[in-house]
Amino acid sequence: MQLFFHENITENIFFLDPEESKHLIKVLRKDQGNKVDFTDGHGYLYQCVILDPNPKKAGLKVVERFYEPEDDYYIHLAICPTKNPDRMEWMIEKITEIGVHEITLIESEHSERSFLKPDRLEKKIISACKQSIKTRVPKLNPICKMGEFVANKKFDTYQRFIAYVDQNNTQHLFEKVIPNREYLILIGPEGDFSTQELDLAFKNFFLPCSLGKSRLRTETAGIAAVHTFQLVNNLTKTE
Numbered sequence: 001m002q003l004f005f006h007e008n009i010t011e012n013i014f015f016l017d018p019e020e021s022k023h024l025i026k027v028l029r030k031d032q033g034n035k036v037d038f039t040d041g042h043g044y045l046y047q048c049v050i051l052d053p054n055p056k057k058a059g060l061k062v063v064e065r066f067y068e069p070e071d072d073y074y075i076h077l078a079i080c081p082t083k084n085p086d087r088m089e090w091m092i093e094k095i096t097e098i099g100v101h102e103i104t105l106i107e108s109e110h111s112e113r114s115f116l117k118p119d120r121l122e123k124k125i126i127s128a129c130k131q132s133i134k135t136r137v138p139k140l141n142p143i144c145k146m147g148e149f150v151a152n153k154k155f156d157t158y159q160r161f162i163a164y165v166d167q168n169n170t171q172h173l174f175e176k177v178i179p180n181r182e183y184l185i186l187i188g189p190e191g192d193f194s195t196q197e198l199d200l201a202f203k204n205f206f207l208p209c210s211l212g213k214s215r216l217r218t219e220t221a222g223i224a225a226v227h228t229f230q231l232v233n234n235l236t237k238t239e
Contacts, residue, residue: 001133002036004130007040009040013060013061014062015057015058016057016060021057022035022055024058027081035049036049038060040124042137043135047065072233073180073182075101076102076104076184078106078188080107080111081217083113083114083190087217091219091220092128092140094128096129096132097128097131103138103141104144105139105141107145109187111189113145121140124142146186150186151204158181159177159184160183160204162185163191165215172209173210176207180236193237211228
């Protein structure tokens with residue numbers, strides 16, 4: 001199955017922009033009458049047929065529409081960007097494929113200057129959704145200060161975690177996750193969180209957790225955390 005993306009499908013007939021039209025008609029050699037699957041990123045899957053194979057403005061008609069229910073859990077990753085933008089782009093691509101619902105970029109005391117471009121990250125997310133056949137596009141939030149973020153009362157209903165390296169912080173995230181909840185986890189920069197930031201998180205009811213014995217890079221920790229949440233919730237479905 002190939003999945004294509006079009007953000008605004010409000011009518012039975014819609015048209016693609018030049019970039020997506022070229023990819024569909026010229027690169028994949030789709031023609032009039034061919035059936036293709038689209039998503040709008042909001043949980044809908046559209047089975048469509050090509051009406052006009054114009055490589056600059058392809059026209060399609062919706063034949064059937066399906067709605068995929070939301071997950072019983074919600075994964076929000078808040079992470080400090082790395083100095084190398086390629087690593088963060090790679091991580092965002094992979095956690096989208098694994099299954100994340102929301103991503104917030106946070107700035108901490110030890111954060112290095114980031115050169116991330118939000119538009120580029122959005123494209124990476126959409127591409128990963130198409131690759132992994134996902135009909136929901138994760139929400140990407142702009143960068144914000146850690147102190148303001150952890151004190152936000154909207155997270156009061158979440159199960160909240162902060163992952164950091166410490167010989168006394170030995171309990172793995174896997175052991176603490178309660179299935180079918182909303183989750184928020186904080187991942188620090190390459191220099192980890194400061195003592196003051198850890199104290200602030202604890203005061204706001206974030207639970208300390210480990211992601212294993214190995215010292216992980218920031219982007220690796222992000223992937224490990226998202227995979228752990230998915231693992232816990234999918235294991236409970238098979239029991």
